[in-house]
Amino acid sequence: MQTILTDFYTLESYEKAENGSFTAHIHLNKDHTIFKGHFPGNPVTPGVCMMQIVKELTEEFTGSKLFLKTASNVKFMAIINPFETPDLKLQLDITENEEDVKVKNTTSFGETIALKMSVSYKK
Template sequence: MQQGIYQIGKLEQTEDSVKAAVKIDPSHALFNGHFPGAPVVPGVIQLEMVQELLAQHTGRKLKLKSLRTCKFLEVLDPSRHEELTVFIKYKTQDMLDITASGESGGSVFFKLQATFI
């Protein structure tokens, strides 16, 4: 996790899914440069949120094996959307095949399908 950019809050878990509230710190220094006057949560940080949630949920250290689809549908401005709800559904075998999305205030910011090992 990039120190202090976000914090994972309440988790709701089932056998094959995770839903979590993720609080974004709009005052983090990252947003001074990404981008001045128009802050944007980088896509790589949004992907990291998914990986960290999965690792926390499964108790496993995970690495991204493949990213089948990844769409960033809207700009995630931390000054307007300080809390993001991340939904993850997965199938467990030797690897984790997942579908995930991040939403806030009726907007969907990302959708992805990936495999983690």
């Protein structure tokens, strides 16, 4: 899997459901340099990084190189501190045709939902 977020996270495991949705378990690297600047003494996972992780996982699961077309209903609902909650669960409901891939994502840690969004990618 090619990633622009080098050493930012590790895909620990994933399952594919019968309906085609995926549940991925990732582990954030709390020592990544991004967290030194975002924010010093109070590390917060940047939202754009979470959006990139969803894209990279979708590319992995579909086997397609994707380009973001639209993002809607993007809601950051909780701060993801990589020292306190490095283990995340991402639910990806993926539908695709010849030209596009649509994803509904919910990212959580424990019982807390951290991110919800719907995105559309162009193949």
